[in-house]
Amino acid sequence: MDRDETGRLLPIATGLRLRGAGGRLTATLVEGGIDQLRGRDWVLVGRLPGPATRYNVETYTAYGRKLALKLRGIDDAEAATHLAGLDILLPCNGLLALPEGAYYIFELVGMRVTTRAGRDLGTVRRVDDTGAAPLLVVTPDAGGPEILIPAARSICTVIDRDARRIEVEPPEGLLEIDEL
Helix, strand or coil, X not given: CCCCCCCCEEEEEEEEEECCCCCCEEEEECCCHHHHHCCXXXXXXXXXXXXXXXXXXXXXXXXXXXXXXXXXXXXXXXXHHCCCCCEEEEEHHHCCCXXXXXCCHHHHXXXXXXXXXXXXXXXXXXXXXXXXXXXXXXXXXXXXCCEEEECCCCCEXXXXXXXXXXXXXXXXXXXXXXXX
């Protein structure tokens, strides 16, 4: 299995399923996943946090949020059945570099969120795709309802990878929506 120095893998497509004859598969792309496949001739297949197996990619096509692909050595439905339910993974050190100010979703998950005034809101547990600005789903340490914060530059004014911290300047009323 290929893992970077931290052992971190991340999914670029999830939920492999059979797609017709010949061992073809389909999966649902995660945000930005298709960008990571361009120019690659291999992927890892597995389910986090478990083991993953390297496969060479014969062909792939994206349509909407779906990925159809053919892996070398998976030539019939019986062989493809063993991969059903698994995910397409890549090591973090093999990802494409993003432009300044852009972040991978996996980087945001686990970051602390505070307001500019220093109020601790909690930890990003996941990022939901809304079709517009993604929503940071923040879980307060003290419990209570999740806080939904749009991941817009005007709201998330500081994202510090090294400190694992996001500073937000929420518009008036945003935090009150979640009854904080």
